[in-house]
Amino acid sequence: xxxxxxxxxxxxxxxxxxxxxxxxxxxxxxxxxxxxxxxxxxxxxxxxxxxxxxxxxxxxxxxxxxxxxxxxxxxxxxxxxxxxxxxxxxxxxxxxxxxxxxxxxxxxxxxxxxxxxxxxxxxxxxxxxxxxxxxxxxxxxxxxxxxxxxxxxxxxxxxxxxxxxxxxxxxxxxxxxxxxxxxxxxxxxxxxxxxxxxxxxxxxxxxxxxxxxxxxxxxxxxxxxxxxxxxxxxxxxxxxxx
Amino acid sequence: xxxxxxxxxxxxxxxxxxxxxxxxxxxxxxxxxxxxxxxxxxxxxxxxxxxxxxxxxxxxxxxxxxxxxxxxxxxxxxxxxxxxxxxxxxxxxxxxxxxxxxxxxxxxxxxxxxxxxxxxxxxxxxxxxxxxxxxxxxxxxxxxxxxxxxxxxxxxxxxxxxxxxxxxxxxxxxxxxxxxxxxxxxxxxxxxxxxxxxxxxxxxxxxxxxxxxxxxxxxxxxxxxxxxxxxxxxxxxxxxxx
DNA sequence: CGATTATTGTCACATTTTGATACAATGATA
DNA sequence: TATCATTGTATCAAAATGTGACAATAATCG
Numbered sequence: 125x126x127x128x129x130x131x132x133x134x135x136x137x138x139x140x141x142x143x144x145x146x147x148x149x150x151x152x153x154x155x156x157x158x159x160x161x162x163x164x165x166x167x168x169x170x171x172x173x174x175x176x177x178x179x180x181x182x183x184x185x186x187x188x189x190x191x192x193x194x195x196x197x198x199x200x201x202x203x204x205x206x207x208x209x210x211x212x213x214x215x216x217x218x219x220x221x222x223x224x225x226x227x228x229x230x231x232x233x234x235x236x237x238x239x240x241x242x243x244x245x246x247x248x249x250x251x252x253x254x255x256x257x258x259x260x261x262x263x264x265x266x267x268x269x270x271x272x273x274x275x276x277x278x279x280x281x282x283x284x285x286x287x288x289x290x291x292x293x294x295x296x297x298x299x300x301x302x303x304x305x306x307x308x309x310x311x312x313x314x315x316x317x318x319x320x321x322x323x324x325x326x327x328x329x330x331x332x333x334x335x336x337x338x339x340x341x342x343x344x345x346x347x348x349x350x351x352x353x354x355x356x357x358x359x360x361x362x363x364x365x366x
Numbered sequence: 367x368x369x370x371x372x373x374x375x376x377x378x379x380x381x382x383x384x385x386x387x388x389x390x391x392x393x394x395x396x397x398x399x400x401x402x403x404x405x406x407x408x409x410x411x412x413x414x415x416x417x418x419x420x421x422x423x424x425x426x427x428x429x430x431x432x433x434x435x436x437x438x439x440x441x442x443x444x445x446x447x448x449x450x451x452x453x454x455x456x457x458x459x460x461x462x463x464x465x466x467x468x469x470x471x472x473x474x475x476x477x478x479x480x481x482x483x484x485x486x487x488x489x490x491x492x493x494x495x496x497x498x499x500x501x502x503x504x505x506x507x508x509x510x511x512x513x514x515x516x517x518x519x520x521x522x523x524x525x526x527x528x529x530x531x532x533x534x535x536x537x538x539x540x541x542x543x544x545x546x547x548x549x550x551x552x553x554x555x556x557x558x559x560x561x562x563x564x565x566x567x568x569x570x571x572x573x574x575x576x577x578x579x580x581x582x583x584x585x586x587x588x589x590x591x592x593x594x595x596x597x598x599x600x601x602x603x604x605x606x607x608x
Numbered sequence: 609c610g611a612t613t614a615t616t617g618t619c620a621c622a623t624t625t626t627g628a629t630a631c632a633a634t635g636a637t638a
Numbered sequence: 639t640a641t642c643a644t645t646g647t648a649t650c651a652a653a654a655t656g657t658g659a660c661a662a663t664a665a666t667c668g
Contacts, residue, residue: 142483143385144384145387185451188453211427211428313645331629334646354642354643355634355635356635357634357644358646359646554616555617556616571655578655595666596613597614598614598664599615599665
């Protein structure tokens with residue numbers, strides 16, 4: 125699909141996909157003390173969207189989500205979870221699809237695969253942002269990180285989907301130890317704390333946070349220390365699970 | 367669909383349903399200190415299954431789930447939540463469907479709606495068992511409650527679906543106050559405790575449980591007391607939310 | 609009718625967890 | 639060497655939880 129003719133051929137014909145079902149991925153990253161989300165912008169439009177895709181007829185649902193993720197980030201072995209299915213009858217967006225395709229010089233037949241109601245299965249992913257290499261899909265020209273608190277208006281019901289993903293992430297952060305998927309292999313306690321504060325959107329007391337997180341016995345202190353500013357250097361840790 | 371001819375007509379023709387998508391409902395009830403689940407048994411077979419259904423083309427996903435629930439239990443305004451989507455490629459059960467239909471005297475064309483891969487959206491429901499009036503669907507002859515710990519082998523991947531629903535319920539019981547949906551309007555503290563113990567499959571200390579549950583400020587003590595056995599009568603409570 | 613018995617509501621005390629704050633140690637810079 | 643911001647850890651109070659006990663009560667039984 126590197127050539128535009130391939131793209132045209134792909135989208136103008138009915139592909140071998142499960143009809144009426146799509147996948148949308150909310151891909152979280154963490155950088156500069158900001159929680160970020162990966163968004164696409166479609167060519168020649170002002171339409172921003174979550175990365176998404178469809179399910180091949182001979183493809184597991186979860187594999188389809190992993191494939192979308194790999195296509196956008198270049199990453200495999202990613203933390204990925206379903207969080208909700210969006211299934212209202214009004215999830216049919218013929219006109220928007222038409223405009224997105226028009227922006228790519230593609231005209232759609234009236235009975236096109238996309239000209240239908242879609243049920244969308246929401247997945248959220250937690251990745252080490254520094255390892256990702258965001259890549260736009262064939263229909264979009266950018267694939268970039270956006271600060272969670274500066275998200276533009278998105279197409280379809282994608283703002284709602286994002287909101288639900290965030291709620292799920294906040295709950296998961298408390299109950300499971302998923303947060304470390306957003307950090308590199310090694311990190312300082314302060315970095316974890318900033319991550320928690322950003323996701324939960326609340327201040328935490330440093331000493332208590334440190335005591336708590338260390339008491340869980342899930343971190344291994346690395347011998348080395350960090351070099352940095354004019355003060356005591358923190359230890360580095362790595363996550364060793366439960 | 368009371369007549370068998372209607373049933374035949376309904377299933378032999380391609381209905382106006384979303385293709386490749388189904389709904390399965392794990393309906394929990396609580397009775398005699400047992401957690402129960404509603405199961406169907408298909409006519410003239412030994413096939414047990416979770417109640418399920420499909421989505422009408424002009425029907426919200428959640429409405430479809432509510433409809434299935436009402437059809438099986440007679441109840442509206444039910445606590446209902448999605449918990450997982452099951453989407454492996456091998457979720458295609460042509461032969462079993464054929465046998466179920468055969469048990470109802472229906473033959474299926476090779477390209478029948480059901481002769482396809484299905485993605486199934488799992489919902490779990492919590493109901494006051496004493497209010498439900500279980501009703502089999504057109505293809506089954508029984509719709510009954512089964513003790514969670516005595517579940518027969520189910521068709522398709524329904525045992526796995528049930529297991530996942532149970533995990534979700536256990537987590538939800540701790541984090542939200544969903545348990546009260548399984549009880550009648552009024553109940554004793556001991557009845558709540560038995561419910562928690564059964565769902566979580568662990569013993570709880572009576573005095574601590576009572577202190578904890580009362581401290582939440584979610585229960586209103588009813589004036590009346592219960593009559594019962596040769597000992598002090600407990601107070602009745604009702605759930606008043608948060 | 610009073611004694612017995614099982615269960616309930618509540619309390620008392622120990623232990624653990626959490627909240628709030630303090631302080632010495634450290635690694636650069638001035 | 640003094641200064642400064644940050645880190646690791648300690649301290650003490652408050653809240654939550656674990657453990658056990660006890661009086662009150664509603665039937666049943668002798």
